[in-house]
Amino acid sequence: MQLSKLLSLVLLGVTTAAAQQQQQTPTGNSSATIVELLTAPNNSLGVSKFVGLVQSDDGYKPVVDLLSQPGNYTCLVPNDRVMNKLLKVWKAYAKANGLNATSYPPANLTIENLTLADVVSYHVLNDKVQLANMSNYVNIAHSILNSSNVDHLGTGLPVLIENNATWGQFNNQTWLQSNGQYLEYEVGNGNDDADVVYKDLEASNGFVNVISSVLIPPMRPSLVIEETDDVEDLADLLVQYPDIAAHLDNMNNFTFFAPTDRALKGVNFQNMDNDTIKETVLNHFVQGVYYTTNFTANATSGNGTFNLTTLNNGTLPISVNGSTIIVNNTARVVEPNIFFNNGVMHVINKKLNATNPSGSSSSNSTNTSSSVVSTNTNA
Numbered sequence: 582m583q584l585s586k587l588l589s590l591v592l593l594g595v596t597t598a599a600a601q602q603q604q605q606t607p608t609g610n611s612s613a614t615i616v617e618l619l620t621a622p623n624n625s626l627g628v629s630k631f632v633g634l635v636q637s638d639d640g641y642k643p644v645v646d647l648l649s650q651p652g653n654y655t656c657l658v659p660n661d662r663v664m665n666k667l668l669k670v671w672k673a674y675a676k677a678n679g680l681n682a683t684s685y686p687p688a689n690l691t692i693e694n695l696t697l698a699d700v701v702s703y704h705v706l707n708d709k710v711q712l713a714n715m716s717n718y719v720n721i722a723h724s725i726l727n728s729s730n731v732d733h734l735g736t737g738l739p740v741l742i743e744n745n746a747t748w749g750q751f752n753n754q755t756w757l758q759s760n761g762q763y764l765e766y767e768v769g770n771g772n773d774d775a776d777v778v779y780k781d782l783e784a785s786n787g788f789v790n791v792i793s794s795v796l797i798p799p800m801r802p803s804l805v806i807e808e809t810d811d812v813e814d815l816a817d818l819l820v821q822y823p824d825i826a827a828h829l830d831n832m833n834n835f836t837f838f839a840p841t842d843r844a845l846k847g848v849n850f851q852n853m854d855n856d857t858i859k860e861t862v863l864n865h866f867v868q869g870v871y872y873t874t875n876f877t878a879n880a881t882s883g884n885g886t887f888n889l890t891t892l893n894n895g896t897l898p899i900s901v902n903g904s905t906i907i908v909n910n911t912a913r914v915v916e917p918n919i920f921f922n923n924g925v926m927h928v929i930n931k932k933l934n935a936t937n938p939s940g941s942s943s944s945n946s947t948n949t950s951s952s953v954v955s956t957n958t959n960a
């Protein structure tokens with residue numbers, strides 16, 4: 582449907598607005614619920630359009646009800662500046678297509694499998710997260726968006742929360758004590774980020790943060806890879822081999838190390854038989870969703886390094902030193918934690934040639950199976 586295509590373009594295209602003017606900084610109210618805080622008359626949050634959106638259609642009611650009750654949530658609320666931009670495009674589209682241009686876009690508007698109500702749910706974290714209190718350099722929170730047709734992981738689609746300190750600064754108590762209060766925060770899906778404009782506004786059932794952009798929930802890998810910088814060769818490969826793309830989209834619970842274009846320079850997939858392509862691809866996958874937080878945790882308990890196993894049964898050593906992550910002793914993670922609806926991707930600067938202990942290689946080059954990558958990832 583045209584509409585979903587347009588909205589996905591709009592959503593993907595709505596980027597961070599220019600720096601906000603410093604007005605009166607809003608405050609929380611620990612005896613009001615998140616909904617009461619957001620709908621308080623004459624509040625200075627600057628989020629009336631988002632509030633208007635979720636009040637415009639019963640399809641948003643489950644989220645509104647949730648945030649009206651006792652609980653532990655953190656709300657990331659797009660500000661009026663970005664919502665005005667979005668609504669402008671929606672109105673033009675609605676007008677051109679004979680839809681009601683005076684109303685907000687409906688909750689059942691669908692982008693991929695995501696309804697607009699789902700997109701709204703992605704803005705609610707399923708926990709109380711106080712940004713100023715986070716003790717980890719990288720934080721991955723989980724949203725309440727966990728319906729099985731859009732979250733194949735079943736964990737609630739993840740949201741990345743980062744600040745603008747370096748790893749060294751953040752882990753230096755002396756530095757943090759005097760500079761921590763000036764940190765700026767970003768939230769997002771690993772590819773697109775929103776700036777946190779007002780943070781940690783307390784409510785009885787959690788926190789409210791006002792953000793500068795609309796967050797896009799993690800989607801299927803082939804779409805996300807297309808939107809990611811520096812992996813165009815990979816995106817081209819997926820276009821050329823729809824079997825691999827479909828397989829990737831239908832896999833679940835995996836970590837993908839994606840080589841940059843530079844890393845794939847000189848690699849000519851055209852000259853490879855399908856088995857070699859399959860092997861090359863599988864060398865870059867491991868089972869299980871390992872965010873960088875997992876690498877850090879696993880490496881810490883293993884003296885800075887630990888081994889993963891690729892889907893091709895190769896050993897893949899991971900070593901962690903501060904924020905530097907080295908894969909297979911050669912490749913550095915250059916763009917970590919890019920989320921899919923079924924796994925996670927880390928962009929690396931070298932192709933991987935993990936050792937395959939069984940030594941088994943292209944077992945059957947005459948195999949004309951329609952699926953280039955046919956390994957069962959649930960093994």
Ligand SMILES: *[C@@H]1O[C@H](CO)[C@@H](O)[C@H](O)[C@H]1NC(C)=O
Nearest residue numbers: 650651652653654708709786
């Ligand atoms: C919120 O979290 C706190 C601390 O974990 C817990 O004690 C409390 O029961 C939670 N509240 C609700 C309503 O779930």
Ligand SMILES: *[C@@H]1O[C@H](CO)[C@@H](O)[C@H](O)[C@H]1NC(C)=O
Nearest residue numbers: 637638680681682683684685
């Ligand atoms: C269009 O939406 C507005 C605002 O929700 C509503 O008042 C109006 O009745 C709607 N018009 C039609 C034709 O549905």
Ligand SMILES: *[C@@H]1O[C@H](CO)[C@@H](O)[C@H](O)[C@H]1NC(C)=O
Nearest residue numbers: 638639640687688689690691
């Ligand atoms: C969306 O909801 C409206 C009512 O709010 C309904 O008229 C319309 O058929 C629904 N569209 C889809 C695609 O379900």
Ligand SMILES: *[C@@H]1O[C@H](CO)[C@@H](O)[C@H](O)[C@H]1NC(C)=O
Nearest residue numbers: 693694729730731801830922
């Ligand atoms: C959309 O949902 C259907 C039904 O749950 C599922 O089979 C399909 O894989 C989903 N598509 C994407 C892109 O997630």
Ligand SMILES: *[C@@H]1O[C@H](CO)[C@@H](O)[C@H](O)[C@H]1NC(C)=O
Nearest residue numbers: 745746747750760763764765
């Ligand atoms: C983070 O950004 C703020 C606002 O631009 C700035 O004042 C602060 O110095 C930055 N912190 C670091 C560690 O770069």
Ligand SMILES: *[C@@H]1O[C@H](CO)[C@@H](O)[C@H](O)[C@H]1NC(C)=O
Nearest residue numbers: 749750753754755756757759
């Ligand atoms: C920690 O931060 C302090 C204050 O900025 C600085 O003087 C010190 O050199 C830092 N320590 C290290 C190990 O970087």
Ligand SMILES: *[C@@H]1O[C@H](CO)[C@@H](O)[C@H](O)[C@H]1NC(C)=O
Nearest residue numbers: 868869870871872874875878
């Ligand atoms: C990654 O860490 C999270 C949080 O500690 C944990 O729940 C998850 O099981 C870990 N993933 C793997 C693959 O170990």
Ligand SMILES: *[C@@H]1O[C@H](CO)[C@@H](O)[C@H](O)[C@H]1NC(C)=O
Nearest residue numbers: 734735833834835868869870
């Ligand atoms: C995902 O993979 C990890 C690592 O193999 C495993 O521990 C975990 O149980 C799997 N989760 C699901 C939902 O299959």
Ligand SMILES: *[C@@H]1O[C@H](CO)[C@@H](O)[C@H](O)[C@H]1NC(C)=O
Nearest residue numbers: 875878879882887888889890
């Ligand atoms: C990583 O750590 C988790 C939690 O301690 C553990 O369950 C898992 O087996 C570890 N994975 C590897 C590959 O060492």
Ligand SMILES: *[C@@H]1O[C@H](CO)[C@@H](O)[C@H](O)[C@H]1NC(C)=O
Nearest residue numbers: 880881882883884885886887
């Ligand atoms: C851990 O690393 C230290 C320093 O490199 C080394 O001396 C020690 O033997 C290592 N321990 C294990 C169990 O590998």
Ligand SMILES: *[C@@H]1O[C@H](CO)[C@@H](O)[C@H](O)[C@H]1NC(C)=O
Nearest residue numbers: 883886887888889896897898
């Ligand atoms: C990783 O695997 C290699 C090769 O199999 C082995 O030599 C090494 O000890 C393993 N490292 C860890 C931390 O288990």
Ligand SMILES: *[C@@H]1O[C@H](CO)[C@@H](O)[C@H](O)[C@H]1NC(C)=O
Nearest residue numbers: 822824855948949950951953
């Ligand atoms: C290789 O894969 C392509 C794309 O899936 C397919 O069209 C072709 O038939 C395969 N060739 C062989 C020899 O399997």
